[in-house]
Amino acid sequence: MRIPLSKPDITDAEKTAVMRVLESGRLALGPETEAFEKALAGITGRKLAIAVSSGTAALHLSLIAADIGKGDEVITSPFSFVASANAIMYVGARIVFADIEEETLCLDPAKADSVITEKTKAILPVHIFGALADMDAFCSMAEKHSLKIIEDACEAIGATRGNHKAGGSGDFAVFGFYPNKQITTGEGGAVVTDDPDAAVKIRSLRNQGRAGAGTGEMLEHVRLGYNYRINELSSALGRAQLERLNEILENRTRVADLYSERLRNLADIRLLNPVPGGSRSWFVYVIMLKDPSRREALSSHLSRSEIDSRTYFPPIHFFDHIRNHGGFSKGQFPVTERVAESTLALPFYTTMTDKEVDYVCDKVAAFLS
Ligand SMILES: Cc1ncc(COP(=O)(O)O)c(C=O)c1O
Numbered sequence: 149m150r151i152p153l154s155k156p157d158i159t160d161a162e163k164t165a166v167m168r169v170l171e172s173g174r175l176a177l178g179p180e181t182e183a184f185e186k187a188l189a190g191i192t193g194r195k196l197a198i199a200v201s202s203g204t205a206a207l208h209l210s211l212i213a214a215d216i217g218k219g220d221e222v223i224t225s226p227f228s229f230v231a232s233a234n235a236i237m238y239v240g241a242r243i244v245f246a247d248i249e250e251e252t253l254c255l256d257p258a259k260a261d262s263v264i265t266e267k268t269k270a271i272l273p274v275h276i277f278g279a280l281a282d283m284d285a286f287c288s289m290a291e292k293h294s295l296k297i298i299e300d301a302c303e304a305i306g307a308t309r310g311n312h313k314a315g316g317s318g319d320f321a322v323f324g325f326y327p328n329k330q331i332t333t334g335e336g337g338a339v340v341t342d343d344p345d346a347a348v349k350i351r352s353l354r355n356q357g358r359a360g361a362g363t364g365e366m367l368e369h370v371r372l373g374y375n376y377r378i379n380e381l382s383s384a385l386g387r388a389q390l391e392r393l394n395e396i397l398e399n400r401t402r403v404a405d406l407y408s409e410r411l412r413n414l415a416d417i418r419l420l421n422p423v424p425g426g427s428r429s430w431f432v433y434v435i436m437l438k439d440p441s442r443r444e445a446l447s448s449h450l451s452r453s454e455i456d457s458r459t460y461f462p463p464i465h466f467f468d469h470i471r472n473h474g475g476f477s478k479g480q481f482p483v484t485e486r487v488a489e490s491t492l493a494l495p496f497y498t499t500m501t502d503k504e505v506d507y508v509c510d511k512v513a514a515f516l517s
Pocket residue numbers: 202203204205228229231232274300302303324325326336337
């Protein structure tokens with residue numbers, strides 16, 4: 149049987165929650181979404197949460213709510229999923245990349261600081277692979293230069309670093325709930341914020357620009373809006389998952405620890421570093437090959453043993469549409485490029501058994517020996 153790269157952890161609690169919605173007949177814009185938003189705001193320590201149809205939609209609406217548009221620059225990481233950069237292009241702003249920290253693989257504050265100009269309007273740090281970016285540094289930078297912070301916490305629910313929690317510090321923070329994430333809604337995402345006016349605007353924007361918090365007259369549209377609504381089935385699923393968040397995160401840590409124990413002594417690979425002064429919310433289990441030229445062969449070797457793996461993430465500035473947008477070139481962000489050519493994500497999910505981890509590790513070790 150194939151060992152997949154990821155798999156959602158769905159129990160009877162989730163099934164019961166989704167059935168409850170189906171039986172209620174209310175499938176959109178209802179009590180489940182409100183309850184899911186309240187729970188998410190509580191967990192992240194924010195006043196408000198607005199659930200939407202994806203993490204990408206959450207990024208897009210956060211940038212609009214932060215009033216970012218044409219002529220503005222947003223500093224972000226080139227080592228991420230492409231959506232964190234695409235969203236900056238959606239609002240007509242300019243993507244300004246700064247390289248990542250070697251230790252955490254997150255946006256490097258010193259490098260971000262060095263590319264601030266009078267056009268910089270926001271910083272968009274990405275908490276990559278469940279490790280929090282250095283939010284102390286980004287918060288001071290934002291205060292000093294009057295910049296907005298939009299945290300991309302799509303991969304990091306429950307992560308901590310120093311006094312910061314994932315999603316707890318930015319003017320806006322976004323989460324994603326695709327099925328490969330720590331918790332899922334099928335498709336879905338959310339914005340969290342403490343700004344009530346911005347939250348009203350985001351609610352309107354997610355629902356075709358309707359008046360008020362998107363609850364105004366059915367055919368009264370006061371701004372250009374979108375259909376970024378989440379449905380009640382997804383919200384019920386997310387709510388049930390959030391109730392199990394601690395259990396899910398503990399299980400993921402258990403699987404990650406098992407992997408690290410087995411792989412730590414292999415001389416040809418490096419593992420992700422611990423987060424300084426914090427704890428990772430395990431999203432994927434990534435190894436880094438000291439000789440990147442062996443990565444494809446390792447991936448094929450695993451595939452022959454029915455084990456999925458993926459080369460997470462290609463540098464965003466290598467994609468044609470992004471390169472053309474910013475005039476980026478190879479060699480511009482050396483840490484990102486070096487890391488990106490070496491990373492391989494191994495199968496990783498909450499319910500992974502010791503036997504499955506052992507099997508994957510045996511195959512990795514056999515290839516490298
Ligand atoms: C860092 C990051 N940002 C944004 C997203 C976009 O989320 P979604 O796929 O829900 O649109 C993802 C998830 O895939 C992600 O990993």
